[in-house]
Amino acid sequence: MVRNGRVAQARALNVRAAVAWASTAALAGALAGCGEVGGGTVAGGGDDDVLRIGFVSTETGPSALFGEANTYVIEAMELWFADNPVTIDGTEHSVEIIVKDSQSSSARAGEVAAELINSDGVDLVLTSSTPDITNPVSEQCEANSVPCISTVAPWQPFAIREGDEPADLKYSYHAFWGLEDVSAVYADMWGQVDTNQKAAGLFPNDPDGQAWSANFPALTADTGVTIDDPGLYPNGTQDFSAQLSAFKGHDILVGVPIPPDFTTFWQQAGQQGYQPKVATIGKALLFPSAVEALGNAGDGLTSEVWWHPTAPFTSSLTGQTAQELADQYESDTGKQWTQPLGFAEALFEITVAAVEKAGSTEPDAITEALSTLEVSTVVGDVAWGADDSVPPYVAKTPLVGGQWRLDEGQDEGANPYELVVVSNTLAPEIPTGGEVEPLR
Known part of the structure; x- marks a missing residue:
């Protein structure tokens, strides 16, 4: 050997080398215009005691396997939050999760992200599953000043979208590894x-x-x-x-x-x-x-x-270990565990940690909290602003x-x-x- x-x-x-790696890649997703669940409310940061979370999932189309576990995790989180409301600045908030299917399409991802923001009035948007989906969702959030938390895309094609410099993102925070x-x-x-x-x-x-x-x-x-x-x-x-x-x-x-x-x-x-x-x-x-x-x-x-049941990580919400989460998924669905399972749950762990730290559902307060957030999740420790080799809105995972x-x-x-x-x-x-x- x-x-x-x-x-x-x-x-x-x-990061200087990383920028050079991706400089020739045509990675910009087109800004989409203004998607299946949820009613209309005003844009995020409302003053009622509800935390509205939008989730752009990938449930159909050629990349549907990336979103195979999302529905399971979302339903499990809805049950969890029903018994465990999120406390924000001393006030308990119920949680509403509004899901849109990207259909494995960049254009569709941008459209439903805009719908979540402008029609459904979400406080923040979660997304995952390749830069084809994360990038147009992020672009809509940047255009509308709404926090976006994304994962399951190498950080270079997420961050470097045009030319040879990382994009200047203010509302988008990404957690994943790099090339x-x-x-x-x-x-x-x-x-x-x-x-x-x-x-x-x-x-x-x-x-x-x-x-x-x-x-x-x-x-x-x-x-x-x-x-x-x-x-x-x-x-x-x-x-x-x-x-x-x-x-x-x-x-x-x-x-x-x-x-x-x-x-x-x-x-x-x-x-x-x-x-x-x-x-x-x-x-x-x-x-x-x-x-x-x-x-x-x-x-x-x-x-x-990117995630394996034998990893020594635990959910900051449910207390389940990686192995327990995988076992529960297999028992409940009859399907074998799949890697996106852990990252789908981690998105909600990050969200709760961010709004609790922010003490508010206001967009600027959430993004400020994300900029220095450190949280141990079922996919490992996630920390923004701790690694000078990547853009400040990127947190690397194991x-x-x-x-x-x-x-x-x-x-x-x-x-x-x-x-x-x-x-x-x-x-x-x-x-x-x-x-x-x-x-x-």
Whole structure:
């Protein structure tokens, strides 16, 4: 085995380098105009004893797996707040959660965010699930001076939307890891397998694909791994013959496709005889149902892991550990736990901590509280203003790497795949369950 010795160096990259990584990415979501639940009230910051929270979720469309757990968490939070009102400046506030589906569309995300603000009168907006959704929601909040808390998008494509400088955001606060983190995790996993250090890049023409393709080659160059990118492909591509022809002889596969596109690609890879020694795929391999769709061909695939039940974190609201939350989700839904589950709950933990610290539902008071907020959540410690390597409205969260393992002898009703943590260099508090095994 060859261990990569550059992980610590990659972790130490500062924001100046991060800006350069994303400078060529076309990441700006169009400002949308003015979405399914909720009645009309005046704009946020009302003086009644109700905290109105808008949530732009992704429940339908090609990225729906990102929002698969959102409905569960929102319903659980509604029950929680019914028994546990939020105390703001000594007054108990009931909580109303108004949900809109982005339909996996940037334009739709902007539209429903505007509706939450202008028609539903929310005090703040929560959102997640790739920069395609977080960015247009943030832009509406900035335009209307309403607090926005977002997650589940690398911080660079969230923050750097035009040119080579982070956007000057005043009402948007984001909690997630960055490209410097995911590249370090990937490099550590690749270093556990003996390869020719030639990587094939599978990058779509969307904000994630643009940022990853523009920056990953530079981030991995000093590790000895070179990434060959035959060009961005459109989401929904049905024929990957051109990419597979270019990928021959590459022991490593890396990319960030949407789930249905990777299913198509991996099936065609098997048909055309391309099998790398290690395949590390962001976005598409985050979800158990997406891996199960590959059948036995999903065994041994690797990805980043932003949240795992074995992480030693606890909800500041419910007191549940990460493992207890995952177990409860599986018991209640009959589905396997999924990574966005923890981050959906963390959004509400952050919200409560922010309004309690602000002592108000006024937009400026909430954003002022967020600017220095520190809160321990079920996804780890979240702190804004504590890391000079990122914009002040970004709080980084822990990241590890994992490998999907097929349990060929599983009991009836057991999950066919388990996600095993195989790299914790950046977050040693999260235990590993093994090392990377080469694809067979």
